[in-house]
Amino acid sequence: MNWLQTIRMALKAISNNKVRSFLTMLGIIIGVGAVISLVASIQGMATLSRLQYEAMGTNKITIYGNGLKSADWNDLEDTLSIDLKDRVKGWSPQRTYYDWQSKGVQYRSKVLANQKYTTNIYFGNQDYSTVTNMRIVSGRDISAADCARSSRVCIIGEAVRKYFFGAMSPLGQHIRIGGKSFEVIGVYAGKYGGKLNTGDQLVVLPYTLQPLMMEVSVYDSRNYIIQAQTKDDIQPIVDTINGKFKSRAGSNGYFECNSDAQFQEQAQASSNQLALLGGGVAAISLLVGGIGIMNIMLVSVTERTREIGIRMAIGARRRDIIGQFLVESAAVSCCGGLLGIALGCFGSAVIGNLLIKQQTAAMSGWMPDIEHFTVLPSLPLVLGAFLFSALLGIIFGLYPANKAAKLQPVDALRTQ
Template sequence: MNWMQTVRMAFKSILNNKVRSILTMLGIIIGVASVIAIVASIQGTSKLQRLQYEAMGVNRIDIYGYGAKNRDWQEFEDYMTNDLSDKIAAWSPQSQYYDWQNSGIQYRAKRLNNNDSNSGYTYMYFGNEHYGEVTSHAISAGRDISAADCRTRARVCVIGETLRKYFFGAMSPIGQKLQIGGKGFEVIGVYAGKYDGKLNTDDQMIVMPYTLQSTMMSVYGMADRQYIVKAAEKDVIAELTDELLPGFMQGRCEAGNGYFSASSDSQWQEQSESSNNMLALLGGGVAGISLLVGGIGIMNIMLVSVTERTREIGIRMAIGARKRDIIGQFLVEASVVSCCGGVIGIVLGCFLSAVLGNLLLAKTQNSYMPTVEQFTVLPSAGLVIGAFLFSALLGIIFGLYPANKASNLQPVDALRTQ
């Protein structure tokens, strides 16, 4: 008997007992769907977190320190620009402007104060020409701060999407004048929103040339310094944060009874992904128990089938069917049942993954993390193929004993069975 004929006979046997076949498949369907939905959801969580962290800056390193002299910080900037040029793609100061007088931001008669709980908090930063690059802020209108702006201490600024909507609405803000701390600034650009332009998010931001910090805040020789560094590639982040950057500045800061730190969200993200992978294995293992239950169900129904078809087996053996033909027939039937259940389980698992992905997206979108658009949780190709192959393997394993039992029947004894 050829394999095609065996497969046709297997499908015919399944169709002749539809309800029993569906109930047999149910364990496989539930098991495969559960494994795919649980593992895909955990993998989707890792992907969503990675996209949110990348939106805040790809390969980003945050530096904070105090206690060192101004000359030390200047040497540190030269060190990052020249000596680490192969490991650092760009860097920018990120010092925050504190509006001591609370004069706020004003455009014509419209004002935005930080002491107004309804309007939220405005994040005002000093940065250089690389600020948009290191923080992954894309320009949606106008241009970013330039090196010339920093060199000439130009009173220009780039605003976030929230400020654009609040002050200007449908009007173009480029070239308009804002009053910041009582001083006039020209709006030269707008950063695209990461938080849908909501109040009290990082979209409610304004960036000015860092060379204006001392005059804007009326202080000289700031005690602390903050930088954002974009590593050239992910592989050098650990070396920069653990060795190179602290090796140059930590001693200088501590000599002035200060402190220095260099950290990256990428390192936390790697730890989180490792934990999520362990959860995925654990969740998949727990859900896989139902697959074993489904396999036992297949064995049970195949044993019943052998008992019901004893006379048929005897006839086939009497007319020349070999032992391997009988084994092949029942193994194929068990595999077909298992594979059909696996396919249905995969479809159901993909649907559940998409539903859980939407729930996950709605739950994790908040004011603390950037908005991620068009995110759908779907199982990976490896997970789908693995689930299908495992379901087929279950059919073979749990169908082996019934098939072997059928092949060991004696033709004479089988033909006597009514």
């Protein structure tokens, strides 16, 4: 007997007991659906985290330090510009302006007061927009000439633009910070919906204006942002800078150079472990479904003992009997797997998107807004779940199939 005929007989046996076959599939359906929903939802959360980090800048390295002399910081800048120029795509200071008098930012009579809203004011160079992945939507960026001339210019975030200017163009207008006037030359695209008290509420000035704006100590605190050429360049840059400058901070200072990639890798590893754990727990229901298949196949063997005897009497071989029952159990399991995949796709879209919405709301204000995406299982996950369900059908169908094949034709024919 050929395999095509075996498959037809197996499918006919399933169709003759539709309700029982569906109830047998139910364990597989629930198991596959649960595995896909859980793993895909966790993967969706990991994707959200990765996109948010990428929105803040790819291949980004940050330096925080205190206790180094100005000569040390100059040496650091030379190291980035000369020694590491083949590995560094761009770098910029990110020194914070502290408005000790709390006057806030002013435009004419309107004030964005620090008592109510915190405006992030930074000193950066011509690479600041590049290394922070900020995009100019109108006007121009800070140039090297602006830094060299200490030009009183600034770029504002979307929240500042909305608050002061509304529908009016801010370009060429002057705002006051610390009692000094600065011309607005550009506007950054919003990453946080243009809301106040978020990363969109910022102003960036040329870094050479820091001595004009505030007192700078010989042992001042500094922050730098670096963008590596490639991901492979990140660790050599971090190792070089830490090895050369960390010891210069002294016992009363600190110096740290690290990369967001390290945090992303840790978060990805945690997500992978959580996905394995969730998938493992959900896979238990698959095993229960497999046991259900074995149970119903044993019942089927008992019910069809006479049929088996007739087939063996007219020449069916032992392997034909085994093949028939294995195909039948695998067909039940595969059909359950397909229905489970459909359930898993629906579940991952619903559960994953609810989790992402909740996470986005919780992190609103300090993590960038990401364009909405639907959580769906990956192709390897779907294929893996389907093949595993088929394998379960074969494994748990072996014992009933073997039992059917061991029946003696004479004994089977005596069965009523």
